[in-house]
Amino acid sequence: MGVNLLGLDHDALAGCLAGLGEKPFRARQVMRWMHQLGESEFARMTDLAKPLRARLGEVAEIVAPRLVSDTTAPDGTRKWLLDVGSSAVETVFIPESSRGTLCISSQAGCSLDCRFCATGKQGFNRNLTTAEIVGQLWHARRALGASRADRVISNVVMMGMGEPLLNFDNVLPALRLMLDDNAYGLSRRRVTVSTSGIVPMIDRLRDTCPVALAVSLHAPNDRLRDELMPINRKYPLRELLAACARYLECAPRDSITFEYVMLAGVNDAPSHARELLALVSDVSCKVNLIPFNPFPGAGDQRSSDDAIRRFAERLQAAGIVTTIRKTRGGEIDAACGQLAGRVADRTRRTLRIARAA
Ligand code: SAH
Ligand code: SF4
Numbered sequence: 001m002g003v004n005l006l007g008l009d010h011d012a013l014a015g016c017l018a019g020l021g022e023k024p025f026r027a028r029q030v031m032r033w034m035h036q037l038g039e040s041e042f043a044r045m046t047d048l049a050k051p052l053r054a055r056l057g058e059v060a061e062i063v064a065p066r067l068v069s070d071t072t073a074p075d076g077t078r079k080w081l082l083d084v085g086s087s088a089v090e091t092v093f094i095p096e097s098s099r100g101t102l103c104i105s106s107q108a109g110c111s112l113d114c115r116f117c118a119t120g121k122q123g124f125n126r127n128l129t130t131a132e133i134v135g136q137l138w139h140a141r142r143a144l145g146a147s148r149a150d151r152v153i154s155n156v157v158m159m160g161m162g163e164p165l166l167n168f169d170n171v172l173p174a175l176r177l178m179l180d181d182n183a184y185g186l187s188r189r190r191v192t193v194s195t196s197g198i199v200p201m202i203d204r205l206r207d208t209c210p211v212a213l214a215v216s217l218h219a220p221n222d223r224l225r226d227e228l229m230p231i232n233r234k235y236p237l238r239e240l241l242a243a244c245a246r247y248l249e250c251a252p253r254d255s256i257t258f259e260y261v262m263l264a265g266v267n268d269a270p271s272h273a274r275e276l277l278a279l280v281s282d283v284s285c286k287v288n289l290i291p292f293n294p295f296p297g298a299g300d301q302r303s304s305d306d307a308i309r310r311f312a313e314r315l316q317a318a319g320i321v322t323t324i325r326k327t328r329g330g331e332i333d334a335a336c337g338q339l340a341g342r343v344a345d346r347t348r349r350t351l352r353i354a355r356a357a
Contacts, residue, residue: 002060006034006138007131009173010180020055028182034062035134035183038142064135065089070143077329080139084108084132087125089161091136093144094328099154100144104136106171107162112196114229116218116261118295119161127167133174136160137184156186159194159214165201175209188212188252194259199235202243210250214257214288215240219267220275228267237279244283255284255321262303262311263292273314286321293327 005013014027029047033039040062042053065082072078078093089105110117111124137156144152156178158164164171171193177183178191193205194214202213219225225232232240244256258280262268276287289312292302303311308324315322 002058004063004131005030005060006062006064006134007129007173009176010182012173016060020052020059022052026052031180031182035138035141035177038138040064063131064138065132067139071332073329073332075328077332078143079329079332080136080143082132082136082139084128089128089132089136091140091160092329093140093153095152100152101155101157102137102140102153103157103160104133105160105162106133106158106164106167110162111166112163112229112231114196114216116228116263116292116298116300118298121295121297127170128162130170130173133170134177137178141184153184154186155190155192156184157192157194157214159192163196163198164193165195165198165205168201168204172209175211179209179211192257196229196231197235197240197243198231199239199243202247206247206250210247210252212253212257213244213247213251214259215244217258217276218261220272220279224267241279241283244285248284255286258285258287259290260287261290261292262308264301264303264307266300268303268307268311270310270314273311277315277318277320280320286323287315288323288325290325291327293330295333
């Protein structure tokens with residue numbers, strides 16, 4: 001097995017080709033074949049000299065994770081399940097009138113065990129390689145039709161399975177490929193990393209590849225956040241908000257998005273809204289309220305539509321741009337926090353069997 005070129009950013013690929021005595025522009029050619037045309041056979045890369053095609057066939061390969069399933073919900077949301085060997089990860093495409101958002105995974109499972117998250121409940125399996133992260137875009141682009149793909153996938157959000165900033169070394173080259181004009185050609189504003197708040201890594205992202213940042217806040221004080229998100233004990237709110245302020249110095253957007261999952265009777269009272277306003281008062285931000293998506297075994301319930309609307313109005317009245325996330329793809333378990341790959345699928349099957357018995 002040769003080196004998998006799907007996981008190499010421009011400089012790494014140019015280095016690899018230099019080792020074969022090739023000029024740097026060859027890297028751009030190969031990238032366009034792979035990422036824009038979805039080609040995985042060197043033999044078909046017709047603008048490369050035949051000896052180079054043959055040589056690449058000997059020392060390299062282009063391999064994306066195997067596709068296990070491809071499901072489309074009635075609202076058009078599409079979910080792919082990809083086999084990454086020891087487990088499966090999910091990628092979701094959400095079409096809207098003005099944009100198409102691809103939600104990709106960064107890890108198989110997640111070690112951070114947030115109370116409200118199906119991926120967290122599944123535990124941590126392993127970090128995805130760069131090729132497995134980029135492979136999700138590669139599959140989606142091919143599946144959605146290569147000719148129209150530059151219009152179809154307009155945004156990428158790292159909001160699937162896993163904590164992207166705990167897999168930084170593999171995520172970074174993947175981000176570079178998303179931004180590269182010879183690969184996926186997205187602007188920094190249209191690529192979003194979502195994090196539970198790994199403070200030192202927020203700084204590292206700022207210094208190496210600042211893209212749009214979303215931070216999963218979910219609670220307005222440390223006591224409650226400790227309960228919902230164990231990572232808060234390591235990086236408490238004060239440190240997290242300071243990191244957000246530092247990030248804004250280099251961010252491609254002039255605000256950070258705070259995600260806030262709405263859990264009935266847990267974090268949705270007027271007092272929580274007031275506390276949240278005080279907490280974020282020094283950081284230029286938008287708030288995205290996410291109605292909790294239940295999954296089998298979840299102990300929490302979704303806040304009522306009324307509670308969510310009132311919470312949003314309180315923030316809006318204080319001048320914070322606040323949106324309520326539309327839940328999409330629930331019928332195919334593709335909504336936020338429902339992604340759990342094969343392991344939870346098994347749990348669900350077991351539950352169904354137990355219920356039927
Ligand atoms: N690990 C990263 C990115 C993946 S999760 C993070 O935590 O930010 C993407 C978003 O979905 C996060 O804001 C997460 O808190 C939210 N989420 C997780 N479980 C959810 C659920 N059951 N319902 C609604 N949103 C959920
Ligand atoms: Fe991991 Fe994010 Fe889920 Fe928390 S919400 S368990 S950090 S994937």
